[in-house]
Amino acid sequence: MDARIRKWDYFHILDNALLIVSELVTNAARQTPREEIRLQLSRDSYGITIAVWDAAHELPRAKPKTELTLEDLDLSEEAFDDNGGWGLHIVQALSTKCGVTGDPAGGKxxxxxxLS
Structure with missing residues (x-):
């Protein structure tokens, strides 16, 4: 994906695109562990669209927004993964528009x- 965005000459949005891909793929992998997920990247004259498919029918839900400080996080090894769940907020902040579309063949x- 990195090479494709560079080939399209969209260097200025590369970091945001890679972070969005990371968040969407991570969510899909958590929703459907050990199952197929798909990544699609497309462009037009206005920018790029990043899409990730998974077989789950459950729609993603963002955590309620809240003010966080480092003191709010439990950084112990046992609870480290419990601090996640902010990916959809990151995607919303970095993208112009985002959403979910059901796939008639199943999944979403x-x-x-x-925008470029």
């Missing part, structure tokens, strides 16, 4: 649009 596509 979660997508984000970044």
């Amino acid at each position: 596509w979660i997508w984000a649009r970044i």
Whole structure:
């Protein structure tokens, strides 16, 4: 994906695109562990669309927004993974538009649009 965005000459949105891909793929892998997930990247004259498919029918839900400080986080080794769940907020902040589209064949596509 990195090479494709560079080939399209969208260097200025590369970091945001890679972070969005990371968040969407991570969510899909957690929703459907050990199952197929798909990544699609497309572009037009306005920017790129990143889409990730998984077989789950459950729609993603963002955690309620809240003010966090480092003191709020439990950074112990046992609870380290409990601090996640903010990915959809990151996707919303970095994209122009994002959403979920049901796939008639099953599952769903979660997508984000970044304008160039």
